[in-house]
Structures are given as structure tokens and as C-alpha cells.
Amino acid sequence: MLTYTLRVAEIRQETEDTITLCFKQSGLKKIKYLPGQYLTLIFRINGRRFLRPYSFSSAPGIDQYLEVTIKRIMGGVVSNHIHDQVKVDDLIEVMQPLGDFTYTELQFSADKQIVLWGVGSGITPLMSIAKYALSLPNGPRVSLIYGNKNFESCIFLDLIHKLKDQYKSKFSVWHFHTRLKIDEENPSVIQGRIDQSKVHAVMNKIDDHANTIHYICGPVGLKESVKEALKGLSISAECIFSEDFEIVKNPKDFEGIMTQVAKIISNNQETFVEVVSGKSILEAGLDAQLELPYSCQTGNCSVCKGKLLTGKLKIIGIEKISHELKPDEYLLCCSYPLTNDVSVLV
Ligand SMILES: Cc1cc2nc3c(=O)[nH]c(=O)nc-3n(C[C@H](O)[C@H](O)[C@H](O)COP(=O)(O)OP(=O)(O)OC[C@H]3O[C@@H](n4cnc5c(N)ncnc54)[C@H](O)[C@@H]3O)c2cc1C
Ligand code: FES
Numbered sequence: 001m002l003t004y005t006l007r008v009a010e011i012r013q014e015t016e017d018t019i020t021l022c023f024k025q026s027g028l029k030k031i032k033y034l035p036g037q038y039l040t041l042i043f044r045i046n047g048r049r050f051l052r053p054y055s056f057s058s059a060p061g062i063d064q065y066l067e068v069t070i071k072r073i074m075g076g077v078v079s080n081h082i083h084d085q086v087k088v089d090d091l092i093e094v095m096q097p098l099g100d101f102t103y104t105e106l107q108f109s110a111d112k113q114i115v116l117w118g119v120g121s122g123i124t125p126l127m128s129i130a131k132y133a134l135s136l137p138n139g140p141r142v143s144l145i146y147g148n149k150n151f152e153s154c155i156f157l158d159l160i161h162k163l164k165d166q167y168k169s170k171f172s173v174w175h176f177h178t179r180l181k182i183d184e185e186n187p188s189v190i191q192g193r194i195d196q197s198k199v200h201a202v203m204n205k206i207d208d209h210a211n212t213i214h215y216i217c218g219p220v221g222l223k224e225s226v227k228e229a230l231k232g233l234s235i236s237a238e239c240i241f242s243e244d245f246e247i248v249k250n251p252k253d254f255e256g257i258m259t260q261v262a263k264i265i266s267n268n269q270e271t272f273v274e275v276v277s278g279k280s281i282l283e284a285g286l287d288a289q290l291e292l293p294y295s296c297q298t299g300n301c302s303v304c305k306g307k308l309l310t311g312k313l314k315i316i317g318i319e320k321i322s323h324e325l326k327p328d329e330y331l332l333c334c335s336y337p338l339t340n341d342v343s344v345l346v
Helices: 077-085 120-135 157-166 196-205 220-232 281-287
Strands: 003-015 018-024 038-045 048-055 066-071 091-095 113-119 142-148 171-177 189-191 212-217 240-243 260-266 269-275 305-310 313-315 329-331 335-337 343-345
Touching (some): 018 077, 018 091, 048 066, 066 120, 113 120, 120 142, 120 157, 142 196, 157 171, 260 281, 313 329
Parallel strands (some): 113 142
Antiparallel strands (some): 003 018, 313 335
């Protein structure tokens, strides 16, 4: 996988727990990306290598810097490291941009309206898509439906206001807040979560449902509510895209999976690792300090692909298995050993 080294040009505080890292493009090897893709940041923390993907909040061709926006996660290794240690002028190693949660004018005709559904830090790829699509001459109408606790936790609030002023006839925004008392001072805010009935209420205000494409990024509950409501409005699955920042595992899927020892062959070296019940082969390898390739850990990027040589694995957490995988290839971030003779080649 191609890697680059980028210099931090600026760090912006967005909300109390969220910052944006702005990277300068390198003069020689420019990074190309699509709106909605993500950049994988690589850090060495206490001797161990950590990789984490962050969606671009910048838009190609519009923003001067490559920007990623990071929310501090309680107890999180990398998000806290970024918030507490990264400074302007630091050099950070990154992987080439990845991801298929993208919008380009070539994918859809201009009469397709874009509807963006986001909660909290899920706004990042949606902002990249919104900025890009709104800037297109004769480009599509864009609607943003954005859930937060209150205005203080709303990332990019000023930018959203600015875009609304700039693109009055093309850009509509609905804010949903769970912790705000709605009164005359906040007429454009709807109280509560974005649930199915609220999706219907918003969609009633958007004309021509058949001509809408939808991008969803946020917690599982948001994805399920929006998808279910859109199904009821007969919007086809090909027009609905979603991005997961983490997999929420269902404990039922782990019934019958026990702690096993597995063999990982990487860089011509064989290592036996204990795969504690509930951990993936990738997690077990990383815990054993193996420097294995990975990025998303949600079954999206295929970077963690390995070849199963012996034994049986169970795939957990992926809705669709990539058609690019051969029958003996597995995504190790979503693979769990069913037998005690598993060996994989990375
Ligand atoms: C495609 C993709 C794009 C992403 N884009 C962004 C982005 O633009 N901005 C951003 O802030 N993050 C984004 N993430 C999440 C990010 O990659 C990290 O997972 C997150 O920063 C936590 O990493 P950590 O090392 O701090 O936490 P870890 O040490 O990995 O995890 C600590 C605990 O936090 C939980 N956790 C992990 N991720 C989250 C989360 N997102 N929300 C709540 N709990 C979590 C874990 O289950 C674990 O219990 C994205 C993830 C993916 C897969
Ligand atoms: S790390 Fe992305 S698919 Fe496994």
C-alpha cells in the first residue's frame, strides 16, 4: 500500500472534543482523493504501530489543505494521541486515500438531488460531499439532515451557515438536537433523534423522491432508521450509501466461538497467536505486536486480506462479502477462528 508523509499546517478546534488537522499537500507526490473518501493516519505509540482511518472533511479542488476532523473518544488510543500530542509542523505518515462512500458528477446525472444524513462526527465525509457537489456549476440540490446534542456539539456549524448563505437555492439544512429546548429562538431545529417518522417528515419536504440519492454516516440506529424509512418510500437500495466508523458486534454471532491458537504467516515468519474469544485474527496479530496491514477494521477496505491455508473461520460484522475476494481469501478484521488449526498467510 502506497504511503505518504504529510506536514501538519494548521490545527483547528471545531468543538470542545473535536479538532481538524490540516495537511499541506507535498510538492512532489500530490494526493488525489474523491469527496467522501478517507485517509489512514499511521502512528507509533509506546512502540506499537496504530493505523486509523479518518474521512476527509475537505473537498478536492476546493479546499487548499487535506483536512481530517477527529473527535476525542473516551479511552481511545489514537484519537487521544492526536488531540494531546500532534502539533503544527509535525510529519505524519498516511496511506493513500481509500473508500467507496463517494460522490462525483460522473456517477449520477445532475438532476439527482443529494440527501445527506449524519450524526455527530459522521458529518465529516458528508461535508466533503456537500462542499464538492454545491460548488459544481449546474450541480445538484443538496439537503443535509444533521443530528447532535445541541448547537455547542455541532461540528462545522459556521461553515454550514456560510454554505447556506452562499447557495440559498441549492442547500437546505435540518438540525435535530436531543438536548435543546426548542423555542422561537431556534425555529429551524427539530427536537429528538432522527427516527423513521422524522425521516418521513423531512422527505415530505423534499420534492421528487425518485430522483434522490442518500448518504448516511453515523451510529447504527441512524442507518437503520433512514434505510427502513427510505425503503417505505420505494427508494432503491442502489441510491443509498452508508459509511460505518466502527462495527457494533452482536454477541449472538459469537456463540460457539472459543479462544483458539492460530498461525499467522507474515513477512516469511510464522507466529502462533492466542485469539481470545471475541477478538478477530487481525486484533490477535496486532496484540502480538505483528505489523499487519489494515485500515478500516469494518470490512470495507480489504487491506487486511489474508489467505486461509488450514482450518475454518467465521466472518462476523460484514453485510456483503467483496466480490473481489477469492474463495480462500478472508478479511482478517472480521474473521474469527472456528477451529484450533487455523493458519493464514498475509
Ligand atoms: C471509514 C472510517 C472513517 C472514519 N472517519 C472518522 C472521522 O472522520 N472522524 C473521527 O473522529 N473518527 C472517524 N473514524 C473512527 C476512527 O477511525 C477511530 O476508530 C476513532 O478515532 C477511535 O480510535 P481510537 O484509537 O481513539 O479508539 P480505540 O482505542 O480504537 O477504541 C477505544 C474504544 O472506543 C470505541 N470506538 C472506536 N471508534 C469509535 C467511534 N467512532 N465512536 C465511538 N466509539 C468508538 C471502541 O469500540 C473501543 O471500545 C472513522 C472510521 C472509519 C472506519
Ligand atoms: S481493515 Fe479494512 S477490511 Fe479489514
